[in-house]
Amino acid sequence: MTTRFALSTGSGLSAADAVEHTRFAGLDALEVGWSQLDAAARQSLVDAKAKGVQTSSIDLGAQPDPRELAGQLDDIIAFSGQVANRRLLITGGTGGEKAFAEFVSGLRWLAEATEPLGFALVVRVADTAVRGDALLRTTADLRRVLAEANRGNVSAQADYQAFASAGENPAHSTADLVGRLGHATLGSARATAGGYSPQDFLCDLSVYGYGDVVAVAGPDAEATASIVDELGGTSTYDAERLSRIQTYLADDGLDAIVLNASKNIVAATGYWPMNGTILAFIPKEGEPHLFVPAGEETWASRSGWHNLHVYQAGRLQDPSLAETVSSEFAKLANSQGLLGGRIGIEGPFRAQVPPHMAHEVSGRHESLRPVLAEAFSTEPVFMSERWTRSRAAKTEQELREIRRAAAVADVGLRTFRDGIGDGVRDIELATEVESRIERFGIGRDGTTRVRGYAFVMSGPQTSQCHLDYEFSSTRVQRTGDNVLMELAVVVDGYWQDLSRAFVIGEPTAQVERIYEVAEASFLAAQRAAVPGATGHEVDQAARDVVEQAGMAEAYPHQTGHGVGVAFHEQYPLLKPGSDHILEVGNVIAIEPGVYIPGVAGIRNEDDLVVGDPNGATSLQGIPHAVSVPGR
Incomplete structure (x- = not known):
């Protein structure tokens, strides 16, 4: 089993140094603290994205009342867009019941403000070894926040080191967050806690559905590389698979393809969709994109693709899938110069392979054709048999x-x-x-x-x-x-x-x-x-x-x-x-x-x-x- 790791700058590294340490450790992702991001640091991260290093999360730090971020929120969102970040980490301040109520109320406000934009908010505990008076210190605190905030884009962080420092069994703590895991970190932990090793932790994360990055914080680049190597390396998307797909696009004269059928999503990304509403966009050149319904993003991160776009779906107030596709793909068409291009889509199927939810197979691929035609200002074409042949020999x-x-x-x-x-x-x-x-x-x-x-x-x-x-x-x-x-x-x-x-x-x-x-x-x-x-x-x-x-x-x-x-x-x-x-x-x-x-x-x-x-x-x-x- 391999895991995709991200370098955490929580140990005090500057953004520029963090980028270099990330590369040295063989990683392609890092997480940064919002308070660290001056103009030079932001430019370092923007430049890093162009070279394949993703900012996988931004830590907003301790926020006694998240509503106090109101004046910075537009800036946070704008910068996140520049570096393709979709995850914001947050923890509470100090105090008792009144402080807890203020934090939860502010968190609900922040969730409502960021949810339409596809952001995930991840609540984390404080390391009690550092902040013994912290408001959020245990798994029980996290579960209470999740219950009282009651928002689909609010999840919890599994923190191996913090759980162990608080005297909890990390195995039990992680299991108690099944279904609501939005981020995970080992910190700098390498030792076994109560018979439960970091390798056990990574395995449980995978089994419980978490497929996104796991943060590590070695004291220096060499130590981080050593930790990552000891734990099984870092996994990214299958570069050979992507290369074959883009060769197919060139051979078939296509500028990009849009995929929705479960078997094609697996063939392109290695990820098996939950209910069949995921869409993959793969251009002839450059990075692919994956459009994922809220709640499935940490599973879909198993693809290793950096560009995950989270959309809201399933509630009465949410736009239809067609509306989401029309809006999001129109943005892609404009940003990538694909208006009027030759866009490949799936044709009619003789048989349909089920997603995970096999009891109700979702077949949206044919109904998306007119929506994509409007978004790209051109009539999509059915992909040829070359597509089937291109994925027959396995990587x-x-x-x-x-x-x-x-x-x-x-x-x-x-x-x-x-x-x-x-x-x-x-x-x-x-x-x-x-x-x-x-x-x-x-x-x-x-x-x-x-x-x-x-x-x-x-x-x-x-x-x-x-x-x-x-x-x-x-x-x-x-x-x-x-x-x-x-x-x-x-x-x-x-x-x-x-x-x-x-x-x-x-x-x-x-x-x-x-x-x-x-x-x-x-x-x-x-x-x-x-x-x-x-x-x-x-x-x-x-x-x-x-x-x-x-x-x-x-x-x-x-x-x-x-x-x-x-x-x-x-x-x-x-x-x-x-x-x-x-x-x-x-x-x-x-x-x-x-x-x-x-x-x-x-x-x-x-x-x-x-x-x-x-x-x-x-x-x-x-x-x-x-x-x-x-x-």
């Missing part, structure tokens, strides 16, 4: 994410294999597979969101499982049955498409023969899936085996397809006549099957990486087998 970072998904999916395959048996109901095993996947996956290596979709079928039903109506019934498995599972797993937006079939006990000679043919077909396709092969050639290798066995009619579907940001990616397709060329880095599902009506269907499907000249490499660790002992 190293994407392959790491897909391998992480495969490890989680293996738990589902193992649970299925070990769970079939005489007297087991198909639906009970299917729900156990899904439960195990989610219990194992969430929290593993920083994974935040996992879903499993298992369909378990037994007996003669398996001979029909190539049709598009797989479901798990209440049928009770019996010794001698063939049992097949179709499994979909998504881990933080990256998918696995898998199948396994086993016989309970000893198979009949006929079923054993079906298995042998299906397995030989799979291995033939695997060996044929090498760089430079066509989808037709891989399919034909699998189909030849089945045809030579005299079972051609028992294999009615294609051999496979791409997999990654979607359960079924449209490139490369492994089917008769496909001219798709396999490339190093393609991830493919190989799934030949043999189905004898009324007897059994055997389909063992793995996801594999193309690259080895001897054949594609399986990502699965659960082997194929004809049968398992009855239980």
Whole structure:
């Protein structure tokens, strides 16, 4: 797991020195105190942004009554715009209940003033080692502020060092802020507190949904670099992915693209949207932008993109998504000289990949077309097939994410294999597979969101499982049955498409023969899936085996397809006549099957990486087998 770190200037560094220290430490973000920002400091930060160092937050310091910032607010907002900052940190002063009420009242005022502009306000505790009389010292104080302020753009900071200094368990404190984390800092902490290490803290932040920068404050640049290196380095957006996208734009004659569909957001940013209302803007040259509904920004920061624009949505007084798009993209069109340019958008989809909220898929991409036409003063064009092809070969970072998904999916395959048996109901095993996947996956290596979709079928039903109506019934498995599972797993937006079939006990000679043919077909396709092969050639290798066995009619579907940001990616397709060329880095599902009506269907499907000249490499660790002992 890697985290994107920001250098904190709380230790007294000037802005100019902080920029140099940030670069030396290999970071691309820093946070500064508002009181430090004279004219020279501001110019240093503006110049730093042009060179890739972002001001990720501005600390407004202790404010007994935030309304006293009224005379400075326009200046704070204007400067934040210059450096692309969207986060303001704040803490209270000193005193008792009256002081608390004044702070909360002022905070509500500040939240209302900044919310329409997309700012996040983060309330933080004071380090009691420095300010023992501070108004906000504990997690309980933070939770009370959040409850009484009751504003969507007000969240809390998880502060490892401050929690420990206050005598709190940082693990419990961080867990108590789940859902309301707006910023996080380690300070200069490196030691374990109560058995809870900084690495544990970073892992919990990730699992609890926080994906934005974590501030560190080493005493000097070398110490900061050492801390960052010890904790796992700093992650930014996938530069290789962005380069490929911008190459596609140049090849397709586009000045920019606007993306909304979940699979395209994952493909472009590595971030899996919550509800499908995020939009990505990627120009042919320069930095991309991400438009995010309020509340999702700390999750969307996992993309590592600097330019996050937060818009308000969901309340009665909020503008519609169309109004937001019209306003925000008109500003981009003007600032980047794209009025009248060639803007690519998503065309109609054959199938739609769900965001995290799979129970209600949001499909806004087609309705946005006229809004974008007005914003850019030109009719957007549908992106060509080059877009699909440009993201088929995965980057190293994407392959790491897909391998992480495969490890989680293996738990589902193992649970299925070990769970079939005489007297087991198909639906009970299917729900156990899904439960195990989610219990194992969430929290593993920083994974935040996992879903499993298992369909378990037994007996003669398996001979029909190539049709598009797989479901798990209440049928009770019996010794001698063939049992097949179709499994979909998504881990933080990256998918696995898998199948396994086993016989309970000893198979009949006929079923054993079906298995042998299906397995030989799979291995033939695997060996044929090498760089430079066509989808037709891989399919034909699998189909030849089945045809030579005299079972051609028992294999009615294609051999496979791409997999990654979607359960079924449209490139490369492994089917008769496909001219798709396999490339190093393609991830493919190989799934030949043999189905004898009324007897059994055997389909063992793995996801594999193309690259080895001897054949594609399986990502699965659960082997194929004809049968398992009855239980």
